[in-house]
Amino acid sequence: MQISEEYKKTLEKNIVEGIAYGVENQTIQQNELADIAKFVLDHIDMITTQEELKQFLADLTAKWPSLEHVALVAKRDLDQQEDMQAAEHVTDLLKEGQLDEALTAAKSATEE
Amino acid sequence: MAEVSQKEAVANSVINPEAVKPVTSGTRTEAEQRGSDIRDKLKNQGARETLTDMLKTDAGQVSIDKTIDGNIAGTFDAAGNKIRTPEAARRFKDANEAADKVYDFLDKGTAMDPAKLAEITDDLRNVIALVPEMDDLLNGLSGTQVEALLQEKLQDPKFREILQEKMKGISGTKIEDDSQAEANRKAQKEAERVRKAKEDEVNGLGGQLKNVTDRLDEYKSGGKARDRLDEIETNLPDLKQKAEDAETALRGIDRRAMTYENQRVMLLDQLNKQYSSSSTDITEKLKTVDEELAKLDKERAEKQKVVTEHQSQLKEQKELKEKETAYQKEQQELQAKQTKASRELSDLTSDANELKGRVALSDRERADLEEKFVRSIEAVFINTSVDYLKGEISAAEAENQKIMEENLAKAKDALEKGVFTELKDGGRWDRTRTVGGLLGKPRTTVEINKDAVNMDYATLLLDGPESLVRGILTEQNPTLTDDEIDEKMNDKDFVDKASETAAKQLLMKRIKSGGKISEPEAYKIATSEWGGKALKAALEDNAAAKKMIEDLNIQGALKGTTPAEWARNNPSAIRLLLSILVGGASLAAGVAVAPIAGAGVALGGAGGGAAKWYRSWSS
Numbered sequence: 001m002q003i004s005e006e007y008k009k010t011l012e013k014n015i016v017e018g019i020a021y022g023v024e025n026q027t028i029q030q031n032e033l034a035d036i037a038k039f040v041l042d043h044i045d046m047i048t049t050q051e052e053l054k055q056f057l058a059d060l061t062a063k064w065p066s067l068e069h070v071a072l073v074a075k076r077d078l079d080q081q082e083d084m085q086a087a088e089h090v091t092d093l094l095k096e097g098q099l100d101e102a103l104t105a106a107k108s109a110t111e112e
Numbered sequence: 113m114a115e116v117s118q119k120e121a122v123a124n125s126v127i128n129p130e131a132v133k134p135v136t137s138g139t140r141t142e143a144e145q146r147g148s149d150i151r152d153k154l155k156n157q158g159a160r161e162t163l164t165d166m167l168k169t170d171a172g173q174v175s176i177d178k179t180i181d182g183n184i185a186g187t188f189d190a191a192g193n194k195i196r197t198p199e200a201a202r203r204f205k206d207a208n209e210a211a212d213k214v215y216d217f218l219d220k221g222t223a224m225d226p227a228k229l230a231e232i233t234d235d236l237r238n239v240i241a242l243v244p245e246m247d248d249l250l251n252g253l254s255g256t257q258v259e260a261l262l263q264e265k266l267q268d269p270k271f272r273e274i275l276q277e278k279m280k281g282i283s284g285t286k287i288e289d290d291s292q293a294e295a296n297r298k299a300q301k302e303a304e305r306v307r308k309a310k311e312d313e314v315n316g317l318g319g320q321l322k323n324v325t326d327r328l329d330e331y332k333s334g335g336k337a338r339d340r341l342d343e344i345e346t347n348l349p350d351l352k353q354k355a356e357d358a359e360t361a362l363r364g365i366d367r368r369a370m371t372y373e374n375q376r377v378m379l380l381d382q383l384n385k386q387y388s389s390s391s392t393d394i395t396e397k398l399k400t401v402d403e404e405l406a407k408l409d410k411e412r413a414e415k416q417k418v419v420t421e422h423q424s425q426l427k428e429q430k431e432l433k434e435k436e437t438a439y440q441k442e443q444q445e446l447q448a449k450q451t452k453a454s455r456e457l458s459d460l461t462s463d464a465n466e467l468k469g470r471v472a473l474s475d476r477e478r479a480d481l482e483e484k485f486v487r488s489i490e491a492v493f494i495n496t497s498v499d500y501l502k503g504e505i506s507a508a509e510a511e512n513q514k515i516m517e518e519n520l521a522k523a524k525d526a527l528e529k530g531v532f533t534e535l536k537d538g539g540r541w542d543r544t545r546t547v548g549g550l551l552g553k554p555r556t557t558v559e560i561n562k563d564a565v566n567m568d569y570a571t572l573l574l575d576g577p578e579s580l581v582r583g584i585l586t587e588q589n590p591t592l593t594d595d596e597i598d599e600k601m602n603d604k605d606f607v608d609k610a611s612e613t614a615a616k617q618l619l620m621k622r623i624k625s626g627g628k629i630s631e632p633e634a635y636k637i638a639t640s641e642w643g644g645k646a647l648k649a650a651l652e653d654n655a656a657a658k659k660m661i662e663d664l665n666i667q668g669a670l671k672g673t674t675p676a677e678w679a680r681n682n683p684s685a686i687r688l689l690l691s692i693l694v695g696g697a698s699l700a701a702g703v704a705v706a707p708i709a710g711a712g713v714a715l716g717g718a719g720g721g722a723a724k725w726y727r728s729w730s731s
Contacts, residue, residue: 012159016150019166024147031175037166 003053008044011053011074015040015060018070027066036064050078165219175283176215176489180207183287183485185478199479203486210489214279218272222263232493233262239497257667264663270503275496282488287481293474300467307460314457317450324446328439337432344429348422355422358415365415369408376401512616519609528606530588531581535613540584541565541621560625569622573633576642577611580618584610612646631683638679638686647675 019036022028028036039060047053057071093101153162184204186196196204216224217232237258265271330337379401383394516536523529534540543561546554571579578601585597592600601607615637622629629637637643651658661678664670664685671681679686 009159012163013154016154016159016162020147020150020154023150024144026143030146033166037163041160041163041167 003047003049007077008047011070012040012044014070014073015067018067021069022064022066025066028064032064036067039063050082053078176211176279177208179283179285180204180211180489183207183285184482185287185289200482203479203482207486207489210486210492211279214275214489214492217266218276222266232266233259235493236262236265236497239494239501242498257669260667261663261669264666265500268500271496271500274499274503275492278492278496278499282485282492285485285488287478287485290474290478293471293478296467296470296474300464300471303460303464303467307457307464310453310457310460314450314453317446317453321443321446321450324439324443328436328443331436331439337436341429341432344425344432348425348429351418351422351425355419358418362412362415362419365408365412369405369412372401372405372408376405516613516617519613524603524606527585527589527600528610531584531606531610532613534584534588535610535617538617538621541568541618560621562625562627565618565621565625565627568618569627572615572618573636576640577615577618577646578607578642580614581607581610584614608645608649611642612649615642615646634686635679635683638675644675 015036019028019033023030023033043056043059047056053074057074061068061071093099150162150166153165157165181194181204184196184200184207186194186200189195213228213231216228222229240262329335331341332338376398379394379398383391383398386394513536516532520529520532520536523532541561541564542558543564544556544558546556568580568583571583582597582601585600586592589597619629638647651661661670664682669682670678670685672678675686
């Protein structure tokens with residue numbers, strides 16, 4: 001699944017908000033700002049898939065754990081998107097009369 | 113699951129701060145202010161721009177804050193607060209203000225506080241004033257044009273890069289604690305404690321000595337003890353005689369008393385035997401004896417009193433004298449102790465003072481280092497300006513050198529090679545000189561031959577650079593005929609390149625040797641055919657000079673498209689242009705000796721002084 005440019009802009013905004021929050025609460029120091037900004041700007045434009053996004057978020061929070069909240073919100077967005085896609089897929093299968101496949105797909109989505 | 117929900121709630125509050133941000137009152141902390149600044153940027157510029165700005169937020173701001181705090185010394189109170197002397201507090205304030213100015217500039221650029229920006233612009237202006245040609249140019253521009261030109265320089269990413277690099281260097285400056293100073297401070301404290309104890313001892317001895325001296329003073333004339341002794345000694349001879357008489361009398365009294373006692377014993381015996389008959393008579397006799405004995409007792413008591421008085425006064429005299437002796441002894445002992453303790457106090461005071469001096473010296477040395485550190489921050493814009501201008505000129509010089517090397521590489525024959533080699537190395541206008549030899553080994557130095565430069569410069573102005581090229585060809589090839597020289601001089605490509613290079617090199621030598629290119633001369637060069645061509649051609653090859661022309665065009669300082677038009681419009685700009693075309697030799701030479709390593713302290717931020725300093729050096 002592709003990550004839209006619009007979503008990446010939202011993510012950038014969330015990251016900046018997270019940084020502001022971290023700076024206020026002193027979990028992020030002023031001397032870390034340039035490094036965080038460089039990391040984000042170096043990687044975010046190259047993200048095209050959910051897997052790449054997950055990896056980016058994992059790397060970001062590994063380096064700056066105080067941005068975990070930002071990653072959590074992004075993960076929630078991803079999960080919601082995946083759920084919607086799975087539901088659409090099941091609906092499509094049902095429309096095509098593929099009842100067994102639809103059931104399997106629904107079961108698989110629920111298990112995930 | 114509950115944990116995730118809680119985390120999500122927190123996460124939502126992070127990315128939607130306005131929805132949950134508590135209403136706070138009072139002053140914001142520094143951290144809160146920084147967070148708020150980031151949000152303001154996000155709101156006004158967007159996330160991408162805010163992140164890009166963060167890239168510029170060098171770690172330096174925090175780093176320099178820590179460095180300043182660490183480098184400006186102080187002592188810690190019981191609560192752990194750093195307490196600084198008023199002088200150190202002033203240094204701390206100055207350093208922080210200077211650093212804030214730098215980071216304000218790095219953060220906001222020329223949109224920073226206008227008053228502070230004016231200070232920075234002044235620093236750049238003052239450094240530019242070190243270069244007479246550039247100074248002339250700025251003097252020839254309007255205030256608005258100068259301001260715009262300076263601000264353009266300040267906005268150059270290279271300027272910012274140099275500034276950041278310099279601040280990085282300053283942030284890494286650590287004024288080490290002098291371990292000896294700390295040891296001295298401790299030793300001085302201990303020495304002061306010991307000295308004070310000795311001082312107390314000396315004072316205590318002084319008190320005791322005063323006490324005993326006061327007592328001895330009583331033995332001096334007019335003193336209570338002396339008066340008493342005198343009185344006793346006056347009385348004693350008479351008293352002694354009286355006492356001796358009394359003792360003689362006492363002996364007689366004793367004898368008489370013994371006789372009466374014997375009579376009394378006998379009368380009592382008789383009374384016992386004749387109690388009933390003639391007892392009255394005996395009783396009368398006994399009464400008389402008792403009366404006599406009583407009289408004797410009374411008499412004895414009187415005599416005894418005299419003897420006792422004599423003995424008492426003798427005893428008192430003895431005691432008074434013994435006390436005087438004891439006091440004198442005590443006084444001597446105390447004086448000896450006091451002398452010894454005073455000597456020790458003197459030594460201890462001397463030691464304590466020496467240590468105090470050492471501590472004061474360490475403090476002064478430390479204060480000097482701190483002052484230098486503060487000045488390094490205050491002078492960072494001056495040093496950045498120096499390096500920035502130096503870099504621009506170096507780039508121009510490198511380009512010139514590259515052009516000459518290309519000319520040499522493309523030389524078509526030995527004649528061209530000879531001419532371009534001489535022009536590249538500039539040997540035509542140099543001479544060697546041997547110095548020393550009387551005491552040490554003689555040294556050979558290469559210096560500019562001013563006479564040769566002046567002669568060729570005159571030729572250049574009168575006849576143009578082709579005459580110079582012809583001269584070089586002729587001198588290098590004495591066997592060639594005039595026709596052969598003419599033939600080579602008809603090679604337009606060679607003559608153009610060689611003329612341009614010869615003119616540039618000669619002008620460079622002229623400036624380097626301290627000669628000036630006056631405004632009329634610059635005007636003549638720029639409006640001459642060869643000068644105009646050389647300037648145009650060189651501009652095509654020299655990116656730095658080209659940029660300078662573009663800048664000046666933008667500022668409206670150079671109008672037109674040809675050097676002749678520029679010269680008519682602004683002769684001082686042409687002087688600068690010539691300077692840049694020849695590699696900005698004067699600027700490079702000027703800034704090469706600027707005290708960059710010393711944080712530009714010698715420049716002191718005073719433009720007039722800086723320019724004077726440069727001129728005195730360069731003249």
